Amino acid sequence: MIDVTAAAQHRYTVNLSILFSELPLLERPAAAAAAGFTAAELWWPFGESATPSEAELDALRKAFTDAGVRLTGLNFLDDLSLGVRGTVSVPAAKDRFRANVPVAAELAASLGTKALNALYGNRVEGVDPAEQDALALENLVLAARAAHEIGAILLIEALNKPESPDYPLVSAAAAVEVVDKVNAATGLGNAKFLCDLYHLAMNGEDLAAVIDTYADRFGHVQIADNPGRNEPGTGGLDFEDLFARLTAAGYTGRIGLEYRPSTGVSADSFEWLPRELRSAG
Known part of the structure; x- marks a missing residue:
């Protein structure tokens, strides 16, 4: 189990697209609450x-409100x-x-x-990267304005190159450049x-250096152990140190649990995080 002193300085949110994925989507908020x-x-x-029906949107809203779980983060259309x-x-x-921007923003609101x-988005064969970057900026401006209208922030993420070789933002510096x-x-x-x-x-990347350099630009933090993308304690990352560094750097936002349970059973993958800390979302 991660040292409670380090973990207790932060608030946690569980990613229901990767955790509890053994359940139908509408059952996952209740499972998270349990x-x-x-x-x-x-x-x-x-x-x-991009534009689901009102019945689909209402069903998702009801699943969260009935479970008493707050949706703290949502992707725009991602085609994952x-x-x-x-x-x-x-x-x-x-x-x-x-077409998705106002739908996602309204659902979020x-x-x-x-x-x-x-x-x-990935690089597209036969398309000039500069053309893609110009389009991205146009779309991100629209998304940022839509987020601003509901009092939200827009997040821009770097992914890893081994799993996403055609994704151009594969470093903290590249993502922060787009943010700027x-x-x-x-x-x-x-x-x-x-x-x-x-x-x-x-x-x-040197995670300590990323935290020290860019913490003031963080809008959200997500975690999984490496290698394996499983829960903390299954790989080689020193989460006690990382949590302490985030605290020292002044990060006060949530930490999203975006990992695959090592046993395939989501409910069994939270032993590293004391139950009393899970509700501080």
């Missing part, structure tokens, strides 16, 4: 549908179910992404969600870096 969590986050939960790493920079997805994540461009374009200052320590570790 495990002691009061906050959760989601990748875009409607597959490739299709093996894609986001739609922001993909020309063929331009209309779908833009209705559940009190204050963080919206926009995955950048969005904030310069909007003047809103609500674009932030989603620091996923697993992805950065997979890329070989």
Whole structure:
């Protein structure tokens, strides 16, 4: 179990797109509540549908409100179910992404969600990277403004190159550069870096240096152990040190549990985190 002193300085949210995935989506908020969590986050939960029906949206809202779990983070249309790493920079997805922005923002507003994540998207063969980057900036500006209207932040994430070889943001510096461009374009200052320590570790980054250098840009932190992308304690990352560094750097946001349970049973993967700390979402 992680040292309680280090872990207790932070608040936690459970990612219901990767944890409790052995259950139907609408049963996951209740399962999270049964495990002691009061906050959760989601990748875009409607597959490739950018504009799900009101009945689908209402069912998801009801699942969270009935369970007493707050949705604290939500992805814009990401096409992860299709093996894609986001739609922001993909020309063929331009209309779908833009149709999704108000839908995702309205869903977030209705559940009190204050963080919206926009995955950048893979490089597309035959398309000039500069063209993709220009489109990404246009789309991220739209997303940042939509987030601002509901009092939320926009998150921009780096992924790891071994698992996402066509995704261009594979370092903290690359993601922060995009964050800065969005904030310069909007003047809103609500674009932030989603620091996923697993992805950065997979890329070989010095996690302590990332925290020390960029903590003031963090809008959210996500964790999984490395290697394996399982719960803390199953790999080689020193979470006691990382939690302490986040505290020392002044990070006060949530830490998202975005890992696969090592046994395949989500409810058994939380022993490292005392139950009394799970509800501090």
